[in-house]
Amino acid sequence: MALLQVENLKKVYADGTAALNGIDMKVEAGEFIVVIGPSGAGKSTLLRCLNQMVQPSSGKVLFQGVETIGAGNRRLQRIRREMGMIFQxxxxxxxxxxxxxxxxxxxxxxxxxxxxxxxxxxxxxxxxxxxxxxxxxxxxxxxxxxxxxxxxxxxxxxxxxxxxxPKLILADEPIASLDPASSDIVMNSLYNFCKEDGIACVCNLHQVDVAKKYATRIIGIYKGTKVFDGTPEQLTDDMIDLIYNQNKKAHATHADSIHSKQKETA
Known part of the structure; x- marks a missing residue:
């Protein structure tokens, strides 16, 4: 049994924003998973749905075989004390x-x-x-x-x-506000302590090079959808481009289309 199992996790905010669109993922004991993606991709929402800081709209989150969604206060307290959180x-x-x-x-x-x-x-x-x-x-x-x-x-x-x-640590952009030297110290500390103590970690990062350095597995999210799940070696430049530049490409395609129509009518 996986330490954490997420099935078809969705989150739609009150204003209609779909932050998560059916995320599936598993976390095994001792894994160091890094979640990457552009700003607004849903990375922070994902972590906060795992420990119920944000209430998912639908789906399942099983931690050590126990469903966390809809858990009462006492059961949720027991779950959260074994699920540490590190904040940006x-x-x-x-x-x-x-x-x-x-x-x-x-x-x-x-x-x-x-x-x-x-x-x-x-x-x-x-x-x-x-x-x-x-x-x-x-x-x-x-x-x-x-x-x-x-x-x-x-x-x-x-x-x-x-x-x-904890059995699991959730780290939400732990080095986003730090200089490079401090970032190295923090990431080395987090990685080494998790490895030494046998703690699994799911860590959100913007920096792809840092993700590749520390992750045993990388998950890429784009607009609330998981578009990559593999080892650092499998995260090719083409895949990085897919994760981070889809929105730019969509805008470029739209702009090209408008430009073509303008030329046709000229």
Whole structure:
């Protein structure tokens, strides 16, 4: 049984925008899948439908054999605590310490009142500290999150996701706002920790070269439709052109058609 199985997943927003048009995909334990596609292709919607941050219009999402769509609050909480999320904008609580932000990854395992009071187990504090050392931020433990650079904040986000002890990590454009040096550090950290801990990852990226460097499998999406699913070696230049330039070609064809008609009537 696949760790995650997605069947005919569709999402149509209230304004009529069809963000996903019947996506099928499987994620096996330990895979590092990168989803690529132009802006507006539906990559972020896909990730948010997997953990129900966005409610799909139809289809199935099975995580460890359990249907996530329509799950009640308690069951959804159990699903989400094993499905870590890393955000493009870091999504940290800036006014609190780096350590506390990582400990937020344990909230899904705590009662609501203990979480509200910040009554974390000593073992959780030790593990959060260890995770920060692991991502190279051992000396930043007690700093406020907003005192860190963007790359450092994203590594806090990785540590927070790891604190959940997840089976799967969803990473939504984790390096989109970072400089090249910080991007390398973040992607190396994310890839290596997933590999070492046996965690599967589905990661959205714009950068095709980065996707080819890290992915065990690449999925290409264009206008909410999956148009490629294969290994980095199978992602040819022609396929990249298909994923990213269909819209440009459609506009060019339309423009050529108009130009031809104008010449005919001249």
């Amino acid at each position: 904008g870091f999504n940290l609580v800036e006014r609190v310490s780096v350590l506390t932000n990582v400990l937020h990854g344990r909230l899904g395992y705590m009662s609501s009142w203990r979480g509200a009071l910040g009554l974390y187990a000593k073992s959780d504090v030790r593990e959060a500290t260890r995770l920060l050392e692991r991502v190279g931020l051992g000396e930043q433990v007690h700093k406020r999150a907003d005192e860190l650079s963007g790359g450092q904040q994203q590594r806090v986000g990785i540590a927070r996701a790891l604190a959940q002890k």
